[in-house]
Amino acid sequence: MAGILSRFKDIMSSNINALLDKAEDPMKMIDQYLRNLESDLGKVKAETAAVMAEEMKTKRELNECIESINKMQTYAEKAILSGNEADARIFLEKKNELNKELTSLQQTYEIAQENATKMRTMHDKIVKDISELNSRRDQLKAKMAVAQTQEKLNKIGSSINGAMGNMSKFDQMEAKINKKLDTANAMAELNKSQESNNIDDLMAKYDTQESNTSSEIDDELAKLKAKLNLDK
Template structure:
């Protein structure tokens, strides 16, 4: 897995160099993740192929082991037939010997298949380790990318805010506030003027109604007083 460590170090070196050159490290990190995903794809394909070979070697081993046992059983059956007189003893010895030779050859093939299967299983284990390491690196880089994007966003916002604060002119700000105050005073005076105009446009009846609280009780009292002044009362009516 040293090659992936070297790739990771190269990626780190390039990222640091980009930062020093004021380049965008986010793009380089994203490219590094894409490269790792390509490596992961190749690694998974290789793993699948080697696993297939390992499975085939295992099946071959089981088949050869079964075949060797079959030759052993055939030799035994031949010798048993010779013992019972169903087969010539010399012919039985020849056939049994041939069966045992086949058995030995098959056992050698089985041994070779077993060694091949062990090598393939070792390769499978190594490839699985490599694939897991690539996956871990991808997850690590993706998390670092999220953090980096967040930091860039915060730093840009902070920079813009600080820039705006630095560009603020105190004297111009005070002048702007004074203009705003003048504008508000002008609007308030204009509102008051419209209010006076609205009052002057009211009818005399409106003014009388506003000046006098004209309720039913007051009208009765005023009527009684007026009758008294005129010398009128209920007895005279």
């Protein structure tokens, strides 16, 4: 019984949150605590019932002794009224024996009553403590659920941050590709411009040839007119 009371005292007076911090699975630890306490309560209840039964027994024996004393007193009075002093003496002697027994029974009953009161008080306190622990367990389970949800949110947040990092890398790759595309387009534009210039030069070449041919013909025509005296 002392061990049971010591466990209850340790649990109720300790900081249960500090104990739970050391546990790998706090909720399993809480449930195990309560299972142990419920088991201890069963033992306390059985012990309390036994002590209370002893109290009722001593109370009954005490009442029976008092009843017997009163009965001997009544019979002694009847014997005196009947003029039978010898019988009255016997009843009174038995009464005296019962009075001595009564003193012992009274002491026994008082001890049993005190023990029963202590055990009942102890039992009721344990029941109250278990109820309190159950309430605290529910609160802790609620806190644990919130904590687990927060952990999930934190993991999701980390994943999102990682995805954002990947998106940033994707943007960098896109920028590089765009730069390559712009460079290629610029080079194509330069090549196209060069090709256009080549065409223009080629066309100018022939334009010059035509111009030179026309000039030569004009010169020939002037010479011919001079020779034939047609320029006058």
